[in-house]
Amino acid sequence: MKRVVVGLSGGVDSSVAAYLLKEQGYEVIGLFMKNWHDDSVTISRECEWVEDSNDAMMVAEKLGIPFQTVDLSAEYKERIVDYMFGEYERGRTPNPDVLCNREIKFDVFLKIALGLGADYVATGHYCRKDVIAREEKETYRLLAGKDSNKDQSYFLCQLSQDQLSRILFPIGELTKPEVREIAAREELVTAGKKDSQGLCFVGKVRLPEFLQQKLKPKDGVIVEVPASSESYKKEVRHFENKEEELAYHARKVRYEKTDGKVVGKHQGAHYFTKGQRKGLNVGGTAEPLFVIDTDVEENIIYTGQGKDHPGLFRRTLFVTNDEAHWVREDLALPLDGSMKVKARIRYRQPLQEATLYRVDGGLYVDFETPQSAITEGQFVAWYINDELVGSGVIS
Structure with a gap:
């Protein structure tokens, strides 16, 4: 027994x-x-x-x-x-x-x-x-x-x-x-x-x-970035190779305080996460504000109006080699290898069509459609049919 x-x-x-x-x-x-x-x-x-x-x-x-x-x-x-x-x-x-x-x-x-x-x-x-x-x-x-x-x-x-x-x-x-x-x-x-x-x-x-047990409150500002910001105007580009294209789609928009207007205050950028709606305590906007990025160095929260704000979306994410994990070690991608998968970046999210690409420093997860609130520190998990074969920390 x-x-x-x-x-x-x-x-x-x-x-x-x-x-x-x-x-x-x-x-x-x-x-x-x-x-x-x-x-x-x-x-x-x-x-x-x-x-x-x-x-x-x-x-x-x-x-x-x-x-x-x-x-x-x-x-x-x-x-x-x-x-x-x-x-x-x-x-x-x-x-x-x-x-x-x-x-x-x-x-x-x-x-x-x-x-x-x-x-x-x-x-x-x-x-x-x-x-x-x-x-x-x-x-x-x-x-x-x-x-x-x-x-x-x-x-x-x-x-x-x-x-x-x-x-x-x-x-x-x-x-x-x-x-x-x-x-x-x-x-x-x-x-x-x-x-x-x-x-x-x-x-x-x-x-x-x-979090306040260890991370002390620190007053900062909330900046609202308009959907029409120049930051979101992507020029038509010619890429030398697939890796260059993936790096381009995976890169984060780098915001400056001057990219929008100050609409409120907060007690610490480190208490907030991308995609968050509650806790901002800012009213008077046509649509609810969502966090589109946080800058813990400058202690600024960047926000945008509505769940379809372009600042929330990205097509590609990166996982470094030391934070990639294969449940199925026998399926781990070799250098320059690729694999069609279904992936999710949070619990309960319906599985999304994606392709993995293994490069020198780690692997890219390239989604067929842009994903909302890809968040550093969270886990991306990839599946073949109903089998979870690997995961990694979003870089």
């Missing part, structure tokens, strides 16, 4: 994952990860770890499986929270959920599980995996969940073959309504519990207040 340690989060998905594994004949152990306990930055009574831990414990009791809590808050602070602060300080927008899966759930937590004699760890993620034979060795494929509305493969885009070999995704073939139905039928306390929102394991935080 294979032993599986399930990350019981206190939610319905991991509860049903544990139930299904027990039904399949595995020896199941439930482990709750306590990764954050600074109550000063969470919104009270929403996603509190104590309540989640109690719910996880009650599910374990109902299923008749051993249960314990592990405190990973030191590792979480070092690997996730400090990384987040560093990225925001540089004017980039990190994705803590992707990092949490790579660094905490499927690294620190996985090692603890293996120390308990586990053959596998399991989570309540909506995704699937399978195994194929490639060159006489097993290769694991990370596949989208059956429920396209809940597919969480994007959050697992940094996993390795070694990690995948040790992971089970019991609910990947189910839809969310089916998961809730099973939980209700088995009378699990989490059956009707709302899905958690906010940062992985931190809860629903007030992000500016969270």
